[in-house]
Amino acid sequence: MNGFERRKEKKKEDIRRAALELFQSYGFKKVSIDEIARKAGVSQVTIYNHFGSKDELVRNCIRTFLHNIMEKFKRIMGSDKPFNQKLELIVLDKTDIAGQFQGELMQTVYQLDPEFMESFWKNEVAQITMDFCEEGRKQGFISPEISNEALQLYFEIIRRGVVSSSYMQMDAVKNTKIIQDLIKLFTYGLNG
Amino acid sequence: MNGFERRKEKKKEDIRRAALELFQSYGFKKVSIDEIARKAGVSQVTIYNHFGSKDELVRNCIRTFLHNIMEKFKRIMGSDKPFNQKLELIVLDKTDIAGQFQGELMQTVYQLDPEFMESFWKNEVAQITMDFCEEGRKQGFISPEISNEALQLYFEIIRRGVVSSSYMQMDAVKNTKIIQDLIKLFTYGLNG
Amino acid sequence: MNGFERRKEKKKEDIRRAALELFQSYGFKKVSIDEIARKAGVSQVTIYNHFGSKDELVRNCIRTFLHNIMEKFKRIMGSDKPFNQKLELIVLDKTDIAGQFQGELMQTVYQLDPEFMESFWKNEVAQITMDFCEEGRKQGFISPEISNEALQLYFEIIRRGVVSSSYMQMDAVKNTKIIQDLIKLFTYGLNG
């Protein structure tokens, strides 16, 4: 990749990053191409030259972002920490890039690119979640009685719930005692 | 309230209902005043006469909607079912009107009416959640070791997670076995 | 029709007239909604409220314009002038509204509204042309040997040729001698 292409890729990356940040803060509809262009330091047309349309830009951001999630998940999974620590990392990390996409975003993306999302979720996310549960089972953290489907759903609920709650009360999560309690709840349930 | 005023109130209610339905389906930004007016069978100006502005209409809808959530919660709480059944009703009911507001909506509302939301959540929701936990503790469903703050957060996470996941995989929830497993997870945790 | 509707119709007519004039002068693509709005003395949005889109406005103008052509033809046909005078009126009248649409316009219209144009031409124009030829035959102006199809085509060619030439050299047509010669050419041909 020569200097030409490198600069082009950099610009494209700049745009993507600016777009992602704005999308995450305000949602797709509220962010105008003009805003993205200004934030990325390019003209509107440059965005069109690179991405074709706003929808296509959104699609592209999503794919990049999903890719990043998976990378992060895989990194955590690959480490040699015990299961409960991994659980905490995956589930409660506010800096989790996954936490950046939510609500309207996911819904819009789903409308924009349904086949991709469907396949991505089924193939990548479900797969890695199962690997994670398998590890948990082997280490005795997860009861063998629970079905895989229920586990899948449970993790999805927790993950989304954390993300969705984060902008309201998750400041509480800085409190170590509360975190420990939460992990206890995940591990031993309400009944303790 | 005479017939005149009653008709006026009815129209206002029609508008609110139409607006809520559309907001829930498409989000605030995607719904235009014109659409609401057509759905409610009135002119755009009538909406302005009644609500002043779109933001004000949104605020008004939110308050109505939050009021409805609380009513529903209170109804469930007031019934004489055992704790675990109430848990299932509150947590997994997809028809839960609460489930209809999410992501962008909550965010927008928060920006639109932060003090109200803050106080509503602290005073009403937290209060009733605590009452619910208290009941759970008395019936032996909730461990006394868990702090109230963590419980508060846990319920919020679960509730939001369920709502947020609902459009992706919650069809699975029709499956009774999975529901039972989920409730088991909430009650006894991953460790079972 | 009350004052309300009358004013509305007037505005709509104003817009249509402004649009037609500009379209005729510069073609569809070169004329912006903004120009039309300024010329009609309304805002751009008013045009959208009345016509929905630029394409729809174009379609509407075309239909109005075609309607006017037919009215004019019928008026000439209905008069009791001899055939050759009618021929001159129909064929050479530079003020002929038909002359105002040409080239790109017809082509665009054809792409925009093919079924309508096709049917209009077949049913209305062809019909009235045939009536005209019939009259010409009865008065001995048209040879009985010529087929109707050829006549149809001949008139079309002449009509369009006159229209299409008008902006180049038709000033010559102010010259009476030349008009007489042209009519002679139409009537007796090159061979005289």
Add this chain to the structure above:
Amino acid sequence: MNGFERRKEKKKEDIRRAALELFQSYGFKKVSIDEIARKAGVSQVTIYNHFGSKDELVRNCIRTFLHNIMEKFKRIMGSDKPFNQKLELIVLDKTDIAGQFQGELMQTVYQLDPEFMESFWKNEVAQITMDFCEEGRKQGFISPEISNEALQLYFEIIRRGVVSSSYMQMDAVKNTKIIQDLIKLFTYGLNG
């Protein structure tokens, strides 16, 4: 002209050809520089290097195109066919390159390059038309009574009319009988 310059000329010719084809199909306004560049297999900037601007490219195409018309006319004129056959060739040939420019095109060209067009038409087209008529007169095909000006205009009308009608009904022209009738109409007029 060395190989370098020849290749340069070839590229220029490629661009001109691509542009002409697109202009003829879609009109000037609807064709973008980008399209021309892609069709010619060069970059947009190359077009600017060769032609300076879109208007200049258009002007250049026009001149080339008009030159081609004249060549074709001269070729037909120079052949030793009888007058009526030449008439048919000139007037009814749908493949006539002249037929490819019409309506919007001519108008735009006129606005772009009025002096050139004016002089071209007066000097070249009028001249050759007169030569053609002279030949017709000598062979007894054209009445001596008709003025040159009227003939000039008549041919212009017919030529344009044929071109302008071609996309609507000229399929009829495949029918030999209709062609014969048309030629009869040109030659002997409506009166036969």
Add this chain to the structure above:
DNA sequence: AATGAATGAGGGTTCATTCAT
């Protein structure tokens, strides 16, 4: 009180043209 008509501001997109390599 209610409405149809009208609008200013802004959004996504395209185009002819220029810049930098």
Add this chain to the structure above:
DNA sequence: GATGAATGAACCCTCATTCAT
């Protein structure tokens, strides 16, 4: 000389909101 990247200006269209009846 040729190119990929970048841009200002303009266009079509939508929306929340106001005006006039």
